[in-house]
Amino acid sequence: MARLSGYVRLWEAGRIQSSPYVRIVHESPSTAVVDGDRGLGLVVGPYAMEVAIEKARQVGTGWVSVKNSNHFGIAGSHAMKALGHDMIGIAMTNASALVAPTFSVERMLGTNPIAVAIPSGNEAPFVADFATTTAANGKLEILQRKNEDAPLGWVQDKEGNPSTNASEVRQGGALLPLGGDREHGSHKGYALGSIVDIFSGILSGASYGPWVPPFPAYVPIPENMPGEGIGHFFGAMRIDAFRPAAEFKDHMDHWIRRFKEARPAKGHERVLVPGEPETEFEKERMEQGIPLLGPVEEDLLALGNKWGLTLRKS
Amino acid sequence: MARLSGYVRLWEAGRIQSSPYVRIVHESPSTAVVDGDRGLGLVVGPYAMEVAIEKARQVGTGWVSVKNSNHFGIAGSHAMKALGHDMIGIAMTNASALVAPTFSVERMLGTNPIAVAIPSGNEAPFVADFATTTAANGKLEILQRKNEDAPLGWVQDKEGNPSTNASEVRQGGALLPLGGDREHGSHKGYALGSIVDIFSGILSGASYGPWVPPFPAYVPIPENMPGEGIGHFFGAMRIDAFRPAAEFKDHMDHWIRRFKEARPAKGHERVLVPGEPETEFEKERMEQGIPLLGPVEEDLLALGNKWGLTLRKS
Numbered sequence: 001m002a003r004l005s006g007y008v009r010l011w012e013a014g015r016i017q018s019s020p021y022v023r024i025v026h027e028s029p030s031t032a033v034v035d036g037d038r039g040l041g042l043v044v045g046p047y048a049m050e051v052a053i054e055k056a057r058q059v060g061t062g063w064v065s066v067k068n069s070n071h072f073g074i075a076g077s078h079a080m081k082a083l084g085h086d087m088i089g090i091a092m093t094n095a096s097a098l099v100a101p102t103f104s105v106e107r108m109l110g111t112n113p114i115a116v117a118i119p120s121g122n123e124a125p126f127v128a129d130f131a132t133t134t135a136a137n138g139k140l141e142i143l144q145r146k147n148e149d150a151p152l153g154w155v156q157d158k159e160g161n162p163s164t165n166a167s168e169v170r171q172g173g174a175l176l177p178l179g180g181d182r183e184h185g186s187h188k189g190y191a192l193g194s195i196v197d198i199f200s201g202i203l204s205g206a207s208y209g210p211w212v213p214p215f216p217a218y219v220p221i222p223e224n225m226p227g228e229g230i231g232h233f234f235g236a237m238r239i240d241a242f243r244p245a246a247e248f249k250d251h252m253d254h255w256i257r258r259f260k261e262a263r264p265a266k267g268h269e270r271v272l273v274p275g276e277p278e279t280e281f282e283k284e285r286m287e288q289g290i291p292l293l294g295p296v297e298e299d300l301l302a303l304g305n306k307w308g309l310t311l312r313k314s
Numbered sequence: 315m316a317r318l319s320g321y322v323r324l325w326e327a328g329r330i331q332s333s334p335y336v337r338i339v340h341e342s343p344s345t346a347v348v349d350g351d352r353g354l355g356l357v358v359g360p361y362a363m364e365v366a367i368e369k370a371r372q373v374g375t376g377w378v379s380v381k382n383s384n385h386f387g388i389a390g391s392h393a394m395k396a397l398g399h400d401m402i403g404i405a406m407t408n409a410s411a412l413v414a415p416t417f418s419v420e421r422m423l424g425t426n427p428i429a430v431a432i433p434s435g436n437e438a439p440f441v442a443d444f445a446t447t448t449a450a451n452g453k454l455e456i457l458q459r460k461n462e463d464a465p466l467g468w469v470q471d472k473e474g475n476p477s478t479n480a481s482e483v484r485q486g487g488a489l490l491p492l493g494g495d496r497e498h499g500s501h502k503g504y505a506l507g508s509i510v511d512i513f514s515g516i517l518s519g520a521s522y523g524p525w526v527p528p529f530p531a532y533v534p535i536p537e538n539m540p541g542e543g544i545g546h547f548f549g550a551m552r553i554d555a556f557r558p559a560a561e562f563k564d565h566m567d568h569w570i571r572r573f574k575e576a577r578p579a580k581g582h583e584r585v586l587v588p589g590e591p592e593t594e595f596e597k598e599r600m601e602q603g604i605p606l607l608g609p610v611e612e613d614l615l616a617l618g619n620k621w622g623l624t625l626r627k628s
Contacts, residue, residue, distance in 0.1 A: 026557060028374030030375045030555070031375055059342060059343035060343055061342075103578050103579055103584070103585050103586065104585040108573060108576050118512055126512065128502075128509060156579075160578075178492060184465065184494055187586075187588070194442070194587075195430050198432055198440065203556045209569055241341075241342035241344070242340060242345055242517045242518065251516045255522060258524065259415065262414075263419050265470075265473065268474075271415050271420075
């Protein structure tokens with residue numbers, strides 16, 4: 001919801017096509033490349049994930065790389081589409097460059113998230129969905145609004161020095177790959193972000209690295225883009241292409257329960273399994289509704305007014 | 315080489331079968347489960363990777379989960395088998411539990427490495443190969459020998475407190491997932507290690523989590539193992555199942571050159587691309603030979619003597 005007016009501005013600037021002709025342009029039994037025709041990733045992504053699922057139904061797994069797309073929202077929501085088919089779902093996307101590789105002062109990669117959703121039986125499914133940076137950009141924006149410092153290891157300044165200034169990225173600095181610095185494994189976060197960039201951008205023919213088009217409509221598109229638009233990568237693996245789904249799900253339940261029962265460290269109530277906090281939030285919000293921050297609500301009301309929609313403030 | 319006598323001890327203890335009947339026990343056009351019949355992973359892995367490559371040749375991609383295996387050596391060496399076929403190679407493995415999930419004092423995961431090898435044209439290939447922990451256990455062993463402290467973020471003590479004691483893991487402590495602590499994204503490293511465990515262990519029917527059999531032959535096998543042996547997961551994706559390989563490789567060269575040219579931070583000569591240091595080492599060692607540490611050389615000589623082999627010290 002917070003991004004809706006940003007999407008509209010991209011559409012107004014002619015960068016998002018509202019009725020795209022999304023289609024497969026290359027395929028094999030287990031793979032496809034989808035051309036998003038400059039559609040919004042929220043439209044292109046579900047199409048591509050559906051192709052991956054259909055291929056998995058046919059030959060066990062399906063893998064779809066997407067070009068010529070835009071922001072696709074929440075990676076995990078695409079990956080989770082596979083769960084109801086007793087499949088593992090995978091989703092990732094590249095994004096405009098805010099992240100400096102290890103030893104670099106230049107921003108070369110986006111926050112390039114990876115999501116993996118794995119079916120379970122009685123337990124809530126395993127859903128991991130994370131940016132390949134120490135912290136997502138949204139977390140820095142929250143600190144900026146509160147005028148608070150960021151922990152060391154989240155950002156560097158424009159010379160590449162460690163910094164706690166939450167506004168560093170706006171001042172020529174950069175987000176840091178997961179790990180933070182070389183001593184703590186930032187080369188691994190850098191490698192992960194790179195893999196997402198290559199699977200999403202280079203396998204499909206989308207743009208990549210420092211040439212990925214930016215999200216804000218007022219930031220110009222990079223010159224000499226080596227490919228078309230933003231890239232995504234989706235995967236679906238049918239569980240019973242490996243072993244009977246019921247057996248797998250029993251073992252997933254066993255895995256999840258064992259990890260939940262791990263002895264917690266002092267000061268922590270319990271150990272969480274990836275996706276568990278979100279499952280709890282989902283339940284709560286299905287009952288109580290989705291809280292919107294004041295500025296987001298104002299933004300949506302203004303957008304509604306502009307386009308002649310009647311929205312009622314809660 | 316440093317692990318050879320460990321492999322022999324596992325064989326002497328009856329935990330590794332020297333002539334395993336490695337075979338496919340379940341398959342679909344793009345997937346297989348391989349039973350390693352308690353063979354050494356260094357034997358089972360290449361078989362399974364070959365199955366993945368053959369399936370990729372047929373239907374675009376191949377994905378093989380392996381049970382009933384043992385230590386498979388260097389993840390990257392398996393992934394790199396795909397490169398000569400113009401395929402992307404992926405390899406991962408679970409391992410005995412040394413790593414505490416975020417908020418846990420219990421060790422639940424191995425260092426569970428991931429390797430991804432991506433073909434290029436004129437540039438050296440992109441090869442990422444990393445443990446899903448802040449630091450691999452081998453790095454701690456080096457510090458122990460030198461009697462030096464570990465950086466904060468590598469290990470915790472047996473109560474879950476941050477520690478710089480490089481011997482902490484031997485004293486009931488644990489390695490930490492990539493990220494180190496929650497504030498620096500350790501839940502992401504924990505999720506990655508979990509994904510490796512599930513793809514390797516639960517998809518195949520191998521053991522998983524805290525029940526993965528240990529490497530040292532003197533450590534007893536866990537009770538109530540939920541599966542058979544150690545698990546691996548291999549993948550191969552044929553480039554031209556997505557786009558013409560020559561086009562892809564041109565763009566990979568472009569990607570690699572651009573990242574190598576990124577402006578370095580003060581105090582660093584240049585930005586490295588994943589696999590670059592290893593490519594340089596390989597070249598040097600093909601010319602000058604592979605240096606062995608004194609204790610490794612002694613260990614190999616003792617092993618040779620025990621089995622009546624004549625080895626000559628260099």
